[in-house]
Amino acid sequence: MRGTIMKTYHRPLGLVFGPDARRLVKNGEALPLAGHGAIAFTHVDVMTRGGGHAVQLIAAVADRAALARLSGQRQPFGPLSLDQSRIMGVVNVTPDSFSDGGQLSSADSAVAHGHKLAAEGADILDVGGESTRPGSDTVAGTEELRRVLPVVEALSRNHVVSIDTRKSTVMAAALAAGAVIINDVSALRHDPASAALVAKSDVPVILMHALGEPKTMQLAPKYDDVLLDVYDGLEQRVDAAVAAGIVRQRIAIDPGIGFGKTF
Numbered sequence: 001m002r003g004t005i006m007k008t009y010h011r012p013l014g015l016v017f018g019p020d021a022r023r024l025v026k027n028g029e030a031l032p033l034a035g036h037g038a039i040a041f042t043h044v045d046v047m048t049r050g051g052g053h054a055v056q057l058i059a060a061v062a063d064r065a066a067l068a069r070l071s072g073q074r075q076p077f078g079p080l081s082l083d084q085s086r087i088m089g090v091v092n093v094t095p096d097s098f099s100d101g102g103q104l105s106s107a108d109s110a111v112a113h114g115h116k117l118a119a120e121g122a123d124i125l126d127v128g129g130e131s132t133r134p135g136s137d138t139v140a141g142t143e144e145l146r147r148v149l150p151v152v153e154a155l156s157r158n159h160v161v162s163i164d165t166r167k168s169t170v171m172a173a174a175l176a177a178g179a180v181i182i183n184d185v186s187a188l189r190h191d192p193a194s195a196a197l198v199a200k201s202d203v204p205v206i207l208m209h210a211l212g213e214p215k216t217m218q219l220a221p222k223y224d225d226v227l228l229d230v231y232d233g234l235e236q237r238v239d240a241a242v243a244a245g246i247v248r249q250r251i252a253i254d255p256g257i258g259f260g261k262t263f
Helices: 018-026 064-071 107-119 141-155 168-177 194-201 226-243
Strands: 008-017 039-048 052-057 088-092 124-128 160-164 181-184 205-208 251-254
Touching (some): 008 018, 008 226, 039 064, 107 124, 124 181, 141 160, 141 168, 160 168, 168 194, 205 226, 226 251
Parallel strands (some): 088 124, 160 181, 181 205
Antiparallel strands (some): 008 039, 039 052
């Protein structure tokens, strides 16, 4: 970390899965990852800014509080428990989507696609009406609402729906239409009113890391240490959300792969 303050980071390593995870946890040789019953970790990478890395067995890690944070059971995220992995299906109702090439630009096709994703195992359907791919332009709120509201209303009758938007007006309208999760790629920075809206609505929110705006984020992304810089950036956004009145347990984070990142 810059300056004289030394900051320590802990990263779980030695991931094991399924019966092996449960056996090692029972034997005291691993800890469950975030309380997950089928994923565990045996080692921790203890990092400091400028101080390198020291990989240690969990038994040797001095910071018991850090281990508790890594292994502790997470609270439910909206209507979904987090004792197992959850899958989000992307439903982009845009003509210039990064993921589907505009194939879901009509409400009917988007609704049909959402039902298909749910049938294939998606726990959350993430509906978005503004492309945030690299180089994309901002979409007017009225147009974004026209695209997403019929889809949110239709899918939320039978499925858990999140609204992917950076605008508080779209957040509010989508929640009224049945969405139960907010997914903001700007981590509540784009719209000054969004944090208060989320806090007042008392709904779960996903905060994503990105550099700048979608139009320019891929022009020249630069980091001192991408792993630690992204961590610090997300930590700052979580702290800002909590300061705005959003309950910590209702916040999820997204590292933003492809959003101001090089290969």
